[in-house]
Amino acid sequence: MSAILELEDVARAFPVRDALGRAKGAVRAVDGVSLSVPEGAVLAIVGESGCGKSTLGRVMLRLIEADRGAIRFMGDDLRALKPDALRRRRRDMQLIFQDPFASLDPRMTVEEAVAEPLRLHGIVPRAQERERVAELMARVGLRPEQARRWPHEFSGGQRQRIAIARALASQPRLIVGDEPVSALDVSVQAQVINLLQDLIREFRLTFVLISHDLGVVRHIADRVAVMYLGRIVEEGPTAQVFHAPRHPYTRALLAAVPGQGVKAVPLEGDVPSPIDPPSGCRFRTRCPFAEAICTEQAPPLEGGSHAAACHLQHRLPPAVPPAEHDAGGERLRRLQAFFTDRKTNNTGATT
Ligand SMILES: Nc1ncnc2c1ncn2[C@@H]1O[C@H](COP(=O)(O)OP(=O)(O)OP(=O)(O)O)[C@@H](O)[C@H]1O
Ligand SMILES: [Mg+2]
Known part of the structure; x- marks a missing residue:
């Protein structure tokens, strides 16, 4: 299987300052990671809190910049892309956050939230937006008429379904899910994991699952990368x-x-x-x-x-x-x- 995403010796550190704002070192959050994500695979990243999973997930989507290393995504040198080219590439890669409360704008109806990426990337003509939103809603298990409501009117699980619909809207090839179910009730977790699994199959998505839940990882991941203090120790x-x-x-x-x-x-x-x-x-x-x-x-x-x-x-x-x-x-x-x-x-x- 060919790799859709490849990282080579990727690193990212954050400066640490003392109370007076003086630099006193750096947190080496990701420190020399090489990793290949096969197209169509579910790759899990596991490891204790603070080992660098979220930083790695964001660096691989260039949502935060790497300090060094190479990132190749769908044939592009991701770190070298100019802003315009990067914006176009973004439709192919999406992030689902842990917290469905924080990831949805409370001032946008669900319809607006799901339509935003459609519009941003010109996925469908304006006249078809409403219909596409309804399709996406149905696909993630929500009723299309719920689209006019506000995020606060939904449960955590429903909100995460909305976030998933939004991530799917741009028809991405790669989705990074950063603890996508860990904020949800256990019973809801299994449903959302199942939904993700179905969508991964149906749309032939590549999925990077960041999770500390080894039970979930074992059920849905094809490959596992284990991180410790900024490095991959096993894959x-x-x-x-x-x-x-x-x-x-x-x-x-x-x-x-x-x-x-x-x-x-x-x-x-x-x-x-x-x-x-x-x-x-x-x-x-x-x-x-x-x-x-x-x-x-x-x-x-x-x-x-x-x-x-x-x-x-x-x-x-x-x-x-x-x-x-x-x-x-x-x-x-x-x-x-x-x-x-x-x-x-x-x-x-x-x-
Ligand atoms: N923006 C930031 N500024 C400073 N330090 C940061 C920043 N983001 C992450 N860190 C530090 O980098 C290290 C890795 O953090 P990261 O959030 O990637 O870990 P994680 O594996 O996702 O942890 P968790 O399982 O708790 O989500 C931690 O020491 C963290 O405090
Ligand atoms: Mg994290």
């Missing part, structure tokens, strides 16, 4: 990353998921500061396997289609094969039940 096909994690950090993340069955790797200490990250491997200060080389050299991300950035990846004790079921968490159980029901319905094999 590969979802089943392989979940069943045979290569990086000690990935194992620690998975061990925290009930029912995953990966042997716990005790994580020691706090996440170090991204202002002054550890030398060599950034995970070494919390890694139970760290050796001298881990302090001296930053491990490259290697291993081809399932890659890890760990000097010791070929010498680690095996991560116990995961037990498939008996999820301890209520949340995960409900999600799993939901998806199982759905599979049964789809094949028509009712009992």
Whole structure:
């Protein structure tokens, strides 16, 4: 599968100032990320809070600028595009935010909000706008007559559906969803995830899913990239990353998921500061396997289609094969039940 988006050694830091406004260093939010997103795939980005997921998601859409590195999107050198060309390219790439309250303008009716990208990118003639908005509303599970209402008249889940309709309006090729369901009730989460999954298939979208919910990731992602302190430490096909994690950090993340069955790797200490990250491997200060080389050299991300950035990846004790079921968490159980029901319905094999 060819890549629709490719990042090479991309970095972005934010200056940190003291109380008097003097520069006192920089937060290296994204620090040397290379990543390839295959066309039509769902790629998840996972990792602890503050590891740089949102920054990476925005940098890859050039919603914030990278400090260095190359970003190729649909054949363009994204960082080199002039404002006009970038504006035209924007129709192909959209972002869905976590918070459907913040992402919709309270002064715009739903119809205006969904029509805005249609108009901006000249998707349909004005006379057809209303009809297209109605189609988009229906496609995300809302009634077309609800289009005249205001965002505050909708529930969180409905609002996220509106945000999805708005993202779809410009007929994008790539959507980045930054925690698109984590602000919603669990029952609503599954519905919205399902909707996204259907839309991804129907429109052959490429989707980058930023999520801390490994249950959701496991259900819908084709590939997973694991971030730690601004870097990707593991990347590969979802089943392989979940069943045979290569990086000690990935194992620690998975061990925290009930029912995953990966042997716990005790994580020691706090996440170090991204202002002054550890030398060599950034995970070494919390890694139970760290050796001298881990302090001296930053491990490259290697291993081809399932890659890890760990000097010791070929010498680690095996991560116990995961037990498939008996999820301890209520949340995960409900999600799993939901998806199982759905599979049964789809094949028509009712009992
Ligand atoms: N505009 C900004 N100015 C200064 N620092 C920033 C800015 N945006 C992000 N950061 C810092 O960069 C680091 C990465 O932040 P980012 O929001 O990308 O993490 P994240 O993985 O999305 O976290 P979360 O899971 O909590 O959403 C954090 O240390 C954060 O404080
Ligand atoms: Mg974030």
